[in-house]
Structure formats: C-alpha cells, structure tokens
Amino acid sequence: MSSIGDLLSLGLTDATHGNVLIVGDGNFSFARAFMRKNAASLASQQLNVMATSLDTHAELLQMYPNAGTILEELHAGGVKVIHDINATRLESYDVVTSVAPFDRILFNFPHFAEGGSRRNKIHRHRQLLRDFFASAVHVLHPQGQVWVTLCAGQGGTPADTKQRAWGDTWQIVHCAADARLLLENVHLCPVEELATLGYYSVGYQLRERAFWTSDSLSHVFCRQDSGRRAQFPIEWNRDMSFWITDNFDEATFLDMVKPFFPADRMTLSAHKLDDYHCTKTQRNAVTYRLHITSDVLALSKDDVNDRAIRALATVEASSFASSRAS
Incomplete structure (x- = not known):
C-alpha cells in the first residue's frame, strides 16, 4: 500500500x-x-x-x-x-x-x-x-x-x-x-x-x-499505457465455429489467430469445444473457444469482439476453412 x-x-x-x-x-x-x-x-x-x-x-x-x-x-x-x-x-x-x-x-x-x-x-x-x-x-x-x-x-x-x-x-x-x-x-x-x-x-x-x-x-x-499492471485482469471467452476441409490443421489455425492477440501484451489459449458433421452436405465443422486476458491492456468487450471477428475472417478466408454462414 x-x-x-x-x-x-x-x-x-x-x-x-x-x-x-x-x-x-x-x-x-x-x-x-x-x-x-x-x-x-x-x-x-x-x-x-x-x-x-x-x-x-x-x-x-x-x-x-x-x-x-x-x-x-x-x-x-x-x-x-x-x-x-x-x-x-x-x-x-x-x-x-x-x-x-x-x-x-x-x-x-x-x-x-x-x-x-x-x-x-x-x-x-x-x-x-x-x-x-x-x-x-x-x-x-x-x-x-x-x-x-x-x-x-x-x-x-x-x-x-x-x-x-x-x-x-x-x-x-x-x-x-x-x-x-x-x-x-x-x-x-x-x-x-x-x-x-x-x-x-x-x-x-x-x-x-x-x-x-x-x-x-x-x-x-x-x-493502460502507463507501464503498470492490472490487479485483476479482465478475462474473455470467444467461440469460433467454421467449416473445415480435409487438410485442416489445428496448429496452422492457431498461428493464424495469434497475431490478433499479441503474446507480448495478451495471454491466449484455445481448446476445441465441438466437432460437427452435417449428414446432408457431408461437411465437417469445428468450434474452438478462445480464452483471452491481459494485465497490461484494458480489454473492453468491443475490443475483444473486433479482434475475434477479424481473426475468424482470416481463418475463413484460408484454404482449409469457410464460414458456417455459407
């Protein structure tokens, strides 16, 4: 004190x-x-x-x-x-x-x-x-x-x-x-x-x-740019769901997502929540949950949502994924 x-x-x-x-x-x-x-x-x-x-x-x-x-x-x-x-x-x-x-x-x-x-x-x-x-x-x-x-x-x-x-x-x-x-x-x-x-x-x-x-x-x-750290950092969870192709690779997916949550300022972890197979279209989908926190950034809801949306758009534009809205 x-x-x-x-x-x-x-x-x-x-x-x-x-x-x-x-x-x-x-x-x-x-x-x-x-x-x-x-x-x-x-x-x-x-x-x-x-x-x-x-x-x-x-x-x-x-x-x-x-x-x-x-x-x-x-x-x-x-x-x-x-x-x-x-x-x-x-x-x-x-x-x-x-x-x-x-x-x-x-x-x-x-x-x-x-x-x-x-x-x-x-x-x-x-x-x-x-x-x-x-x-x-x-x-x-x-x-x-x-x-x-x-x-x-x-x-x-x-x-x-x-x-x-x-x-x-x-x-x-x-x-x-x-x-x-x-x-x-x-x-x-x-x-x-x-x-x-x-x-x-x-x-x-x-x-x-x-x-x-x-x-x-x-x-x-x-x-947040004062050089000091948060006593109780805000924690956020954001889910990403998308269609995948046969060449989907989790490591590549994570490599695409990480730049939106820089490791020098944020802590990011991810785990798979669900695998889904559509019997009608024979397509496969996955859902991942991202856990994001930072003790040096004041992560607002809008900020995290913006980062997650841009990260998902990058994944969906890749060769191994596409939007579930399609």
Whole structure:
C-alpha cells in the first residue's frame, strides 16, 4: 500500500506537486476531511485541490443545511470549490480544463440518483461509471490515477468482502476498460479515519442520508499505457465455429489467430469445444473457444469482439476453412 496510499494520501506524500480533482462530493465533507489531513501540503501548495458537486450552490444549501459551514472551511483552507459540475462532462468546463491535467481524480460513492425514491436500475449505475471514466481520461495526467470508492459488493471484483452474483454488481472494471483504464489496485477505504476527520457520505435517495460505507473499497485506475499492471485482469471467452476441409490443421489455425492477440501484451489459449458433421452436405465443422486476458491492456468487450471477428475472417478466408454462414 506504500506506493498507492489510501483515500487520504492518494500516494502523493512524496510528490513535489499534486493536482487533485474531487467530483460529486455531495455536501463537500470528503473534501473537508482530505483538506484537514493534508493541511500542510495545501498551505505549501504541494497539493492543489479542486472539489466539485453536481448541485448548484443554492441546491446544495437547500439539500444539505450543514454545507455552508463546510464551504467556509474549505475556502479558508485553500480548496477551490466549484458547483454545478457534471462528472460525466468534465472536459466541457473551462474551469476544469484550465487546471488540468490532474494527477488524481476522485469520485466517492457515485450513483445514478434520478428518481431517488424508486429502485434504481443497475444498468444506470454502470452507465454513469462508463460516462465518468470516458470524461475523466480527457483531464487526467498520462501517469495519473482515477479513484472510485464503492459500497461493499458493488464493484464486482474478487476484493469485495461481500460477494454478489456478477449480474448484480456494477462491473466497474469493465466500465473502466471502455475508457482504456486498468484497475491498478483495490483496497479498503479508511472509513474510521475519514469519519474522525468529519466525512459522512450523503445523497442516498436524494436525501441527507448516508450510504452504508463499512467495508467499502477504493478502486484505483490508471491508463493502460502507463507501464503498470492490472490487479485483476479482465478475462474473455470467444467461440469460433467454421467449416473445415480435409487438410485442416489445428496448429496452422492457431498461428493464424495469434497475431490478433499479441503474446507480448495478451495471454491466449484455445481448446476445441465441438466437432460437427452435417449428414446432408457431408461437411465437417469445428468450434474452438478462445480464452483471452491481459494485465497490461484494458480489454473492453468491443475490443475483444473486433479482434475475434477479424481473426475468424482470416481463418475463413484460408484454404482449409469457410464460414458456417455459407
């Protein structure tokens, strides 16, 4: 944990200068806790912190009556506070881009809150994450990190202390992969120390009511080209089925497929799932399952699908195979 740090240090303790963006901070109590912990670094301008919320200033004070006192302390402590900032459109605000790039971008307990009195659909939460990651990379330093803290069980990684069915999680690693971000690290959030410093999460069902933060996890993402490796690489399976001729050779088939999944950046394995003989046409077909993973690439679904489609097209154009659609 020494190089990564936690939500209160962000691994910036030895940095000569750190540029930090906090988004979706609700009542700004996290920004206050972070400021209190890092007061000396802020005073010496070793750290520059911008804290934002989706609400306007008027909406903030109406929703969170205690926010006014927090804002006064933030201003006195050197934190730049900006209201009415949508975390999914960060690159569209001059006030944000003028300070970018950021070494750290933080989003604690993001959630799709529209219609907060109703049960929110999980796909809305996933889309919020995708849109946030897609925006964050536009204002992120090449070696920067994006930190997202979620409640226990939401993320869908092996690190979750409360394991849920995969379909019931927010699938945060896959959401980040769409923006070419790798999960570099995941660790427990320092909930007790944050509480001591005055942080309390709010916004549950659009009210001044806290999320359940016990065992919550901070997920730390980096760019896939940063030289760092994924803690939990994404794994994909893709099946290939095609007609074969009598001169089909498995080794040649694999040699055709491998260039689409370079060995220096991906791990590829394949095994035959099925042999099929069509009694009507007397043709033979095979089905192979490819297993693809990488700890240096953020392999998104679209990326893997594109590679698999191009690999299959190459195989089908060979002398020993043809498309089963024909």
